[in-house]
Amino acid sequence: MSYQALYRVWRPQKFQDVAGQKAITQTLRNALIQQKTSHAYLFTGPRGTGKTSGAKIFAKAINCHYLKDGEPCNECETCRAITKGQLNDVIEIDAASNNGVEEIRDIRDKAKYAPTSADYKIYIIDEVHMLSTGAFNALLKTLEEPPKNVVFILATTEPHKIPLTIISRTQRFDFKRINVRDISDRMRYILTQEKIEFEEAALPIVARAAEGGMRDALSILDQAISFGDDTVTIEDVMSVTGSLTQELMLTYFEAVVTHDTKKGLFLLQEILADGKDAARFVEDLILFSRDLLVYQQAPQMSELLDGAKVDAAFKKLSETISADSLYQMIVILNGTQTELRFTNHPDVYLEVATVRLTHLDAITHLSESATSNEQVLDQKETSVPSDNKKIIELENELLKIKKQMESILVSGHSKVATKKTKSVSKKAANNQFKPNTSAIYSILKEATRENLAQLKNVWPDLLNMLSVTQRAMLKASTPVAAGPSGLIVSFDYDILCQKATNDSELMEAVKQFLERLIGNAPQMIFVPGEQWPIIREQYVKQLKNRSSDDKAVENTHVGQVSKPDQSKEQKGKSFEPVKKQLETVVDTSEWDSLEDFVPPAQEDDKVVTEAMALFGEKMVEVKND
Template sequence: MSHIALYRAWRPQTFRDMVGQQHIIQTLQNAIREQRVSHAYLFNGPRGTGKTTTAKVLAKAINCERGPAIEPCNECDACKGITAGTVMDVVEIDAASNRGIDEIRDIREKVRYAPSEVRFKVYIIDEVHMLTTEAFNALLKTLEEPPGHVIFILATTEPHKLPATIISRCQRFDFRQVSLPEQTERLRQICEAEGIEAQADGLAYIARLSDGGMRDAISLLEQSAAFGGGSITLDGAVEVTGGLAAEQFGQLADAIQAGNAAMILPIVENLMQAGKSPDKCLENLVYYFRDLLVLKLAPGGRASTERIVDPERYQATAEAFSTERLFRMIDILNQYQNEIRHAALPQTIFEVALMKVSTVPDNGAERATSQASGSAAGSEEVTRLQQRIDSLERKLTELAKSGVRVEGASGAPEASKGGNRGAFRGAAGGGGLPRSTVKLDPYVAAAESQATVQVRNRWGEILQRVKDARITVHAWLVDGEPVAAADNTVLVAFKNTMHRETTEKPANRELIERVFHDTFGRPVHLATVMVKDWQAAFDTGPAKEAEPLQMQQQDEPVSGGKQPEWVEEAVKLFGEELVVVEDK
C-alpha cells in the first residue's frame, strides 16, 4: 500500500477520528447543534495537524442528509460525494497555485447562486496566506456580505501574513501539534489494522520526528514499514530517517565531553559516508542533550529516551556533563541548527558546531575541583587581601591625621560647601589621577553676568554648529546646559554622568572649543560639572576668601607633582567618585 493510499485509508472521516484537536471539535459540534454555524472560519496551525481534514468533515456535517449533524453519517450521497470530491458545491482551492484576483472574482460570481446538490456551498481555501493583495481585497468584499448559503473555510500555516480585515471577519481556530502519546497510540492502531509488526520504541521515535504532525507521522510509518519488510524497529526507523543510532550518540557525546576534536571529525565523516543528513543529525543531537538535561533536572520523572536503548549508559552520559554545560551546549547547537538550513556546506557547519560545543568549559566541574583542591590557595589569597586592606586602613588613618579626609557617597563633601568646590572630581573608570579640577565659585558669581546671558542666547546656534560638525558629539552635548561663563570658559552642567564624560574626551572637547571660537571670535574653553553639584554650589553662594586647594607631601605641591602613594591607594580602593581631598 502506498503512502497516499495509507494516509487516505486512515484520514479522519468524522470528528471523533480527529487526533489532538478536541477543543476545536467540541466548539464546532456545539455550533452545529445550536445552528450557529459561522459564515467564515480561519483554521491556523502547523502542517499536518488536520486543518483541511477538519474543514471537509465540517462540510459533510452541515450538508449531511441526516443532519445537520454533529457527526456526518458517511453513508448518504452527500457525505460520500464530499469525501470523493465529486460534489460541485464543496470546492477546495489551493491558494498557492490559484492566488490571483481572477480566481477570487470567479468565486464572487458563483457564490450568488444557490447550491444545487447540498444544503450549503463550502469554499475551502488552503494556504490562504499565498493570495495576492488584490485577491485579498476581492475576497474581503465577499466576506463582508456573504450569502446565507455560503461558508468559507480558510486554512493557513502563517496567519500573520493575512490582512487584519480578513482575520476580523472569521472565527479563528488554532490547531496545535499532536502530542507524542496521542501520535504513538494512533500509529499503533494503524499498525494493528494493517498487520504491521512494530516496536514501541520505533513508534515513539517516529512520533518524535514528525514534530507534532499526524500526516508526517503516517508518512514516516510507511517508509519504516517498507524498509523493514512489514515490521518496524527502532534501528530501522533511525536508519531510514537518517538519524543517529544509539552507539553513534554515545561516541559523539564521549568526544564532546572530552573536548577531543580529533575524535569528532572521523565520526562525522563516517556519518556522512553512511548517507546521514547533517541538519537531521544536528537536530537529533539537540534532542539527545535535551534528554540528558531532563534526566539531570527531573531524575524522578520519565525522561524521553526514545533514541537510547541502554538506560545505564544514558545515565552515565548524563552524569558526565554538568547542568550548566548542557544548557550552553543546547543553545549553541540551536544557533547552528538555524544556520545549517541555508548553508552551502552543511557538513562543515555540523563539524564546526560539534567542535564549538566540545570547547564549552564545564564550569560546574571546575568549581567543584576548585573547592576540593584549592582551599589552601584560597586561604592564602584571603590572607593576602586582608593584609592589603589593613595596610590601606593604616594609610587612611594617617591621611585623616594629616588633615585630609576621605568620605563615602552617603555624606556630602565639605568641600562643596566651602571655598573650593568640585576639587579632584575625576572621570568614572579613570586611571587614578583626577581628570580636571573645577572651582565653582567664579562661575557662581558669574551666573547672571552678561557673558553668561550671551552664551545662553547663542546656545542653540552652538548646538547646531556642533551637530553639523559631528552629530555624535551633538548627541552627548545636548544633554548639557550652559550655567555660567567666566574667564573665557563656558561651564556646562550635565544630568547624565556618561554624557559628561564622553563630552570631556579630548577629541570631543577640541571640536566643541573650536565651535566656541568660531561663534564668539576668540578662544573659549569648555568646563563641565554635574547638575547636582552645580545646584549645591549655587544654593550656597560664592565662598568668601576662597583659597587654592593645596595638599602637600614633603613640601611638594600636589598640583605640580605626583600624588602621594596613600592617596592613590585610597582612590584605587574606594573609587574617584567617593574620594574628596580637603585642605583643613
C-alpha cells in the first residue's frame, strides 16, 4: 500500500511544526541550546496533541551534531535513522503491552550499556500510566540515579495514575488541547503543500470536530478529501463530521427566539433524519451560543469567536436574543449533553431540550410579570386589582392561583379562598412522591444512633466513590436514620428523591460501596425532606398509643377497680425500651418517664371515689398493680 494517512505523512519533524504548544517547544529548544537537558521528562496531555512527536524530535535534537536554534537538521545520518525508526539507541516502548516488572528490569539492565552510534540513549515509554505498581518501583531507582548519557521520556494521557515518586523525578510538560485557529493554520499549510483545493470556511468545522487533537483533525480531513474527490468543501465536511451549517443554526435559533415549538421540533427531526450526530448537534449549539454571547459583549473582538461567521443574519440574531436567554440556553444544552452520554434514545432528550428552549422567554416574561404584580400589591395593599383580564393572560397556573387568592383575601371572601387553598394542596399532594412508610417504620424499629453516626461519617467518602451523575443526584441528601440492616436517606428535593428511588444502577452502586466502607449493604429507603418530619411524628404517635395501651389495665370483675401504683423505678424500667427506640427519631434526653409524652388518663383517686359512691365502700376493693 503506497498511500499513507495525512497524520503519518505530516508528522512534525521539528519543534516549529508542533502546533499549539509554543511554550513547551520553546522551553525544550532553549534547554538544548544551553545544554541544560534533564535525564527524565514527562509529557502529559490529551490524545493527538504532539506528545510522542515531541519526544522523537527531542531525541533527534539531542543527538544531532548540526543543531540550529535548538532544531534538528533532519539531514544527518542520525536524524534520518531516528525518523525512519532504525536507530538502536532510540527505543520506543508501549507500556500498555509491556507493563510488567520483567520488561522494566530488562530496560534497567540494558540502560547501563553505553549508546552504540548516538550520543544519548533515549527511552520513550508511551502510555506509561499502564505500568504496574511493581514496574513503577523497578523504574524508580533508575530514574533517580540514571546511567550517563541516558534520557527517559515518559508520555501519558492520564498523569493522575502515575505515582508522585515518579513525577517528582521528571520534568513535567503538559500539552494543551490545540485551539481551532492553530489546527486550521496547520491544515491550510498541509493542503497547500499537497495542492488540494479547499474552501477556507471548511477548515474551522474540521478543527472544532477534532476537539483539540491534531491527529483527529488530519484523520477527518483525510475522510473529507476522499469524500469530495480531492477537494474540501463545506458540504463535504458537514457530511463527514455531522456538523450543522451556520444557516441551519440560525434557523433553529429563530424558532427559539419566536417561541415556535412546532418549527423547532420539525427542524430537529429534519436534522436527525439527515444523519447528523446528536452529540455534535448539541456541541455546535453550545459553541454558537457562546459566539453570540461573546459578540454581544465585545463586538470589536471578533477574533475570539469559535468559528461563527459575522454576517447580517448573525448580527441581527445577536441584537434580538438577550444575554440572559443565552445563559439559560447554555445551561440547558450542557445538561442535555451530559444526559446524552447515558442514553440510547438521544432524540428524546433533544426534543425535550427543544421544547424547553422555545419556552425560555415565556418563562422570563412570567417572572417579570410576577415581580411587577407583587410591586403593585405592595403599593396598594387595600385595593383590589380592577383588571381581571391580567389573570387570564398569565400562562403560569401557579402564579394565576396566587393572584386570585390575594384578590379574594383582600375582598374578604375567605370561604372561597379556603376552597382554593384546599384544591391546590390536594393537587400538590397527588403529585407528591409517596415513600414506603411500612418499610420506614420497620427500619426505625431497629434504628440506633450509633448506626446513624457511622453512616454520616462515611457519607462524604461514599459520594466521592460514585460517578459524577450519581454524585450530583445524592449531593442534596443526608442519612436521617439507620439500623443494622436498613438506612433512611432524606432528600432536599422531591424530584431527586423519586429519580433516585427509580434508579436501580444508583441503588446497586451505593450498596456495593457501602459494603466496602462499613462491611454491609443496608436496605435503603429514600424519603423527601418535607415528608420526613411528618412520617417521624406519625411513628412517635404509634409508640405513644402502644405505650398507653400497655399502661391501661382491663377490669375483669364487676365492682373491682384497678389502681396502678408503680414505683418510680418500675416506671423507669418500663419506659427504657420505648425511650431507646424513640431516641432515634426525637430527643429524649430530658424525659424521665412515659408520662413526659403520654397524656395522663383520669386521676386514680377520682376513679376510686366515683366507684365507691356508685357501689358503696364495702363493695369496692382497691388493688395496686
